[in-house]
Amino acid sequence: MPQTYFIQLILKDTVRDVTGERVKHSATRYLNLDTGRVKSSRLFTVQLDISPEEIRLFAESVLRDPVMQDVYIGTFYPAEKFTRKLLIAKRPGVTDDEGISAQKALGDTLNREFSTHVQQIYTADLFYFEKPVAQKDLITLGEELLGNPLINYFEAGSVDDPITYVPDVRMGSRAEIRTIPVDRKDDELLRLSSEMLLSLNLDEMKAIRDYFMREDVRTARKKAGLDENPTDCELEILGQTWSEHCKHKEFNALIHFRDEETGQDETIDSLFKTYIRKSTDIIRKRFDKAGNPWLLKVFTDNAGVVRINEDSCFIWKVETHNSPSALDPYGGALTGIVGVNRDPLGTGIGGARLLFNTDVLCFGNPDHPGKLLPGQLHPRRIMSGVVKGIEDGGNKSGIPTINGSVIFDDRFSGKPLVFCGTAAVMPLKYGDRPTWIKSIDPGDRIIMAGGRVGKDGIHGATFSSLEIDEHSPRSAVQIGSPITQKNMSDFMVDAARQGLIKCSTDNGAGGLSSSIGELAQISGGAEVFLDKVPLKYPGLQPWEIFVSESQERMTLVLEPDQLEKVFDLARLYDVEVTDIGRFTGSGHLKLFYENRTVALLDLDFLHNGVPRKHLEAVWKKPEVREPELKEEPDIKETLLALLGSLNICSRESIIRRYDHEVKGRTVVKPLMGEEGHAPQDAGVMRLSFDSWEGIAVSNGIMPKFGDIDAYEASAGAFDEAVRQIISVGGHLPDPEDINSPFWSVNDNFCVPDSVYDPETNPDGKYKLAQLVRMNQALFDMATTFNIPMTSGKDSMKNDFRKGQVKISVPPTVLYSMAAKIDDIRTVTTSDFKRPGDAIYLVGKTRDELGGSEFYRLLGYLGANVPKVHKANALNLYRLMGIAHREGFLASSHDLSDGGLAVALAECVIGGPFGAAVDVGYGDLSLIPELFSESHSRFVVSVPAKNQTTFENLMGSDARFLGAVSEEPVLKISFKGEKILDVSKEEMLEKWRGGLVF
Template identity: 60%
Template sequence: MSNYPHIFRYLRPDLADWQGQKIVQAAELHLGLKTGEIRLAQLFSLAEEAQEEQLLAFAEACIQDPLTDQIEINQLSWPAGFASAVAIAQLPGVTDDEGRSAQMAWADFFNLPFEPEEQRIFSQTIYLIEKDLTAEELKALAQRLLGNPLIHHFSYFKAQEGGFDRPFYVPKVQIQANKERQLIDLAPLSDEELLRLSKEMVLALNLAEMQAIRDYYGSEAVQTFRATKGLPAQPTDCELEVLAQTWSEHCKHKEFNALIHYKNLETGEEKDIHSLFKTFIKGATDNVAASLAEKGNDWLVKVFSDNAGVVKATDKHLFVWKVETHNSPSALDPYGGAITGILGNNRDPLGTGVGGAQLLFNTNVLCFGPPNYNKTLLKGQLHPRQIMEGVVSGIEDGGNKSGVPTVNGSIVFDERYSGKPLVYCGTAGIMPYDYLGKNSWEKPIDANDRIIMAGGRVGKDGIHGATFSSIEIDEHSPMSAVQIGSPITQKMLYDFMRVATAQGLIKCSTDNGAGGLSSSVGELAEISGGALVQLEKVPLKYAGLRPWEIFVSESQERMTLVVETEKWPALEKLAQQYEVELSDIGYFTNDGYLDIRYEEEQIALLSMQFLHEGVPQKEMWAEWEKPELQEPELPENLEYNQLLLDLMSSLNICSRESIIRQYDHEVKGKTILKPLMGAKGKAPQDAAVLRFDFSDYQGVAVSNGIIPRYGDIDAYQMSASAFDEAIRQIISVGGRLPNMTENDDIFWSINDNFCVPDSEFHPEHNPDGKLKLAKLVQMCQALYDMASFFDIPLTSGKDSMKNDFKAEGQKISVPPTILYSFTAKMKDVRQTISAEFKMPGDLIYQLGTTYNELGASEFYQLFGELGANVPKVRKEAAKALYLKVMQANEAKLIASSHDLSDGGLAVALAESCFGGDLGANIQLDQLGDLTAWQLLFSESNSRFLVSIAPENQAAFEEIMGDAAFFLGQVSDDQQLTIQLGQEELIQLSNEQLETAWSQTLSL
């Protein structure tokens, strides 16, 4: 037993342990390991004296569910029939959310003050296993399926008479305190030594940047100034760390702001691009803003200059929207990476403007290697299935435990994501126009305003997160970059901030994300012109952190608040009511310097100008060469029934229900269109729809567009197609394009998220860098063209570079990927349209034209082919069609609508049939002079599958004209029948289609 007093909680033996059952199935599926029954128990160890009577009373009141749980005090009876066990605890210093929650409950139960500075209750999970597994089998089970060596401690046990044969592990942080600042002398270092230092310190700075820092500190003016301040000539460790964080790719977006020399070998075009961001992303939004202003549609409020984009939503509220990535942490610790991704992204709307936005919903888009990946894993590489399960679990806990619904998302499988997944997390909120008469979206800061840190404490978790995410992952990636989120802590912080902002106690705020205090204080100090921080006042999880570690740690659930001195007492009192820890750690200045101190020693003194403007502009080279591709020759006499079943069961089309059902998309009660709808709750929808509040029926539609495989043929069309996909999903559910009329009151707000592999050319280490960068240029050009044409603005976004995994001399790089996350105002959510067929006898139409465009399609992938004819976006035709669909929806003529995307028309028909528990009789003759497989499986853009009531046929066809192609009727026989001429191509029951669709992906 543990040497500490302890409580065991376990499920009653007569109840099924569903968590254990999932592990049994996963062990056999992924490890070929037959474990027999597995049951879970929870151990809570107290690092202080406690009487058994106290423990029992506390356990029965605060730990035990009296309907399902049994508890034991200071013992755990080893149950008969179980031969081995694994116990998993957090490593020292890693956030133990359940232990911390138990400690808070202990304080409440015994009416004691909660003391967050020292954790005294620790939790761990025990897995009791029926079979007598070998030591190697136990280790594989624990480290491959149950935990992660980066953050967990594993203990292994065999059955012993009377129970466990030795004490359980309890974590204890033992760090030698070291408050000294170190000086790093850059002056004598050669170029090679500068680069070595950057790598060893995980600064992620290139040679030009290291040279810029060396030259700055070597200048006579800087040396003279530092001497007058009693500072050494050499930079301190904290100064170097802060510069590295601020100059990181993650924070400064150096490649998106680089000078790029672009050459197109296909057309002969050559040009210099001064910043992809300014040229294409900001450039497009500037165009849209001007176009909106011409028609009086002035709903753009704040773009690119805060944590999230802000637009006008209603007469009373603003809409705040941000999507971020958390790729690198999720590759190391999938659960921790994902939960901190979703919680960190929650803090972006929460810390926009004054702060305190009411969080409305979460989204997630995930890119994984195939779950059946069977290649030998490289050193440090986790299996894609393990990554997927951990990420999904992290997103589940991050959203569900925070009370924020997860309403929209997508999952893309590609073997190129098997080294590093892409984990996109989005959050939207609504915020009042003003707090007590002051604009809510502004960030006013004056000299002498207090710097207040709110929420969690600081530890070693998350150190070098910003710089780490700016480099490729390898087997030496630092453990300290992993962070663990605490949704309960953040929920308390969120509730507190909403009240504090409403009462006018917070002047403005921002989140502690990448770079921690270094980033949040450093960025806010740009507004006032400087800041002074006293690091000894920052609350720590445990002693022993060095000053620079305190400043750059990304420990989670923290916000930085700007507070006027006279309002500090009231804010502190309010925080105590919400059990939120606040710390006054300094004040803002206007002297032009970031001044960091520990006790009386100056740890860093950095010029704000050099900190934020001193990074050298990167110079890069891009070169596009069109790939030599051709259309494949397919076998004769294709078996279309089997082909459709194969498509329905393919990884990128099959049901995600086993994942979707783990997310709460109902909490708050505002979700109108959910991920799965229809009579049996099986119909996948094109977009989510939510109402803003319960006072009226105004709301928002949420969609996403991501099609990375098209980039293997044409990166421009890949980006344009993803943009178009996100638009048509919103049009499909009843949305309307913006800026069609004056004062139309229809906002659209987009986040663009670029994730690309290392695109910096190197003749040995990255010989195809020029081509990869050229693809990025084309992706940005497509964004510019589409956003400008449709008058849809980019309001926020993110880029993630260096998405590569290297080990054992091999490199796995993600395909260049862009995600467009769209939101658009729905004036009346009651007019939302879902995707499934509604009534027998309804007429079925395809809207939009099909082309011979199966390049990079899911259909070609069945044959192991890529093809050449990638789907193109025809902007003018697409917009004309969307306007007609909007007109038909306005007249309430469309009963169901489903966009055509992966798998083409045949897949959309199948989903609409079994989703509505109805059938369809389809004739393809009207669709054009193409082959059967082109008509069925082409993924041409800007198309819909719709159904209408027969009595609406004349009015519908008058609106749609030649853009509508009649296909047939909805039937009540629960069967999909498709003909071309006299040939019957497909005849499948809903049961066959749904079975194929449902059985591939289980979690």
């Protein structure tokens, strides 16, 4: 009979309690609570049939750090100096990764087998407070700053109150298959969609009604023992498969677009086909014609696949996890990073070796002073939770985070944008089978591998297609287990290389419904036995089992004669695998539960039956104007203010939380230089220890320019991602060069609701026109630079609504780029290397202060948005490639936020040297010379021996500014007149102190 034991770990009184200090500080800063001293502790609840002696051995030899901690078993810390306590535990059914790890450690210690597939050890935080804080205030502290009521249980009271909470799952419901009539009036159909959280519009609900009224459908259902009306499971499957998240209905809509500025009037037959796929098709043909077909697979699998060399291929995917991160920042971000890990892992046959992670995060002001709407989390809480979630997801998986970005804008305070990316490497072949091709035949078995299914993640796909409000469903939140996934990843790599897996895919949005529903198209059908699916706890309904997005799960396709070998291998890796059905050629997706048919859906209707949207888009240029500065600001004060501003200051407090060294192959890290302060443009990672080949990865994101012109915001973001890779030593792809390196790009569009409604979304036509122009820029940039999209994602409902108040994100597109580096020994970093090196500005500066950080500092927007001059940029980047290849450059840094002044400052603060430059040139006045954010520009330093050859190569594209100095001071003159003299220490202090985490 299982016993219940409590084990408390608490820091010795002689050890500084940093966690307690942080809680005290946060309570005072954000809630004006005087808690007095706070002491933190960790609580383990064990429910196992073991003896008191065994539990003591476990607590003292496994859990406790004898140098730092005291341990209490069956009793608690004698808190005589404290008056109150707060328990923060996980709710029943929420994945507790630390508890599962402790469970495994207990089994290893006692040499006994405790299943890690069922939770029996739980963890919690227990805080003690010196001052007698009111119970309701402690609960508020827990809910607002330390946890989340979606996933946490909170209990506050006197230090003498007993603790008895154990997160047992108790569900008394019996399995029930409901039949739901759909022969209803239009308003009743819409009500049904809303009540079931299907997120389907009237046309879609009518299509479902018409399908179930078809005579052939009724006949087939009668033969299968089903009612003519759909089951709850069938409606849930249709809601998931037809969700915006899965079907990208707005990107595939028929759009009538009118440009009132130019008079252009046209019908766009799918944004995706017209701009994204078409641009890649054009580029593919150029390289195929040249005999360099490195594009292997795009848009048709979990991730894009490109050829690295004759032995291996590169797999690359970037996803968003915005809605879950708005509800539970920690869980949403953690599942975002481990979820995107599964995309490359489940591409083609599967079993790719995961290479690196990236993350790009968009938050509201962390010091947001305003009142929050009901259900809206404070931006600092969102930021802290997201950063911690990515830290735990990436670090515990053993995957380096080598690149990223953080953007701040008040419009991200309703719904943050959380972009997570993962790259992997896979052999070109397993045996004689191309690894990127999925193959399934009738009779192949359906295997679920990894975690178990629970209520967490139900309606994740449909929920992601809605705007957020205070009623958003708790069941949509998932908590990932990176350690469980690490075991599964290692297992899949081994199984794939042994030729045991026929193909695979991840259980992402929609869970089994999505993975099996999509794979079934390859064979022509599938049969699934839901009662065989392993559950976290009993009591789930059949439809919940099929659509739950519980994490760490993959669907594997096996030939029947490989089952025994795969199951044996899975036991070796402690991975649970279950045979839950088979693929067929019936043309249907058929589900059973305890010998009863639960669902019978025609695959063609399931995947192709969703009615197409018809949308209206009208572009009218915003009425913005360039401000007139009353007086020229103090240059030193302005530069220091910019260096400390949220969108420019150091991200070190975030970067240092992520492991970018694991695997030992990261060449260019986020921060470098002699003192580790120099921000870098792109991350670079060595592919293997057997060659010098590497990968450069960058990101381009510029939502701030969208308020002026969405086309230029998209074009600028694309250019930013390209020039970051060029800056570290990348070379543009060249269709005329058979040895041209590959580039692989993920486009991620995140926009507010863009469907016009006269009452709820009166500016929907303009918002959709912004999206159209963003896609037009994508096409123009991609085809100019011959850089193809290989995968991507869109997120279309990034709004937070409460009553008549709506917080909408600015139209945002992220371009995540990866490019092959032939020899990582040739890459260049941003910091100045030696005194005497000549400093040049490469590229042309224009009077383009619109949307700049300089204007933001003064409270302006401006009208002169930076524009990408594509032909000039193409030529410039090719010349920069030659300069890198010939070894002309000692350093290189791209210009973006803050313009030339900030770029020079960043080159100085990263090393021990300074710079003396004169920026006066041509007709531009001082302010645009220093702070314009014109695209396609770099600050480079060149050794004296290379100056002549560099100038001959670059011609008028490079302007001499000055030289690197021995003294660590930045001195700037304008046409001979000194305007700035600031020490490295002053700049570094401002830059490092801008973001207090």
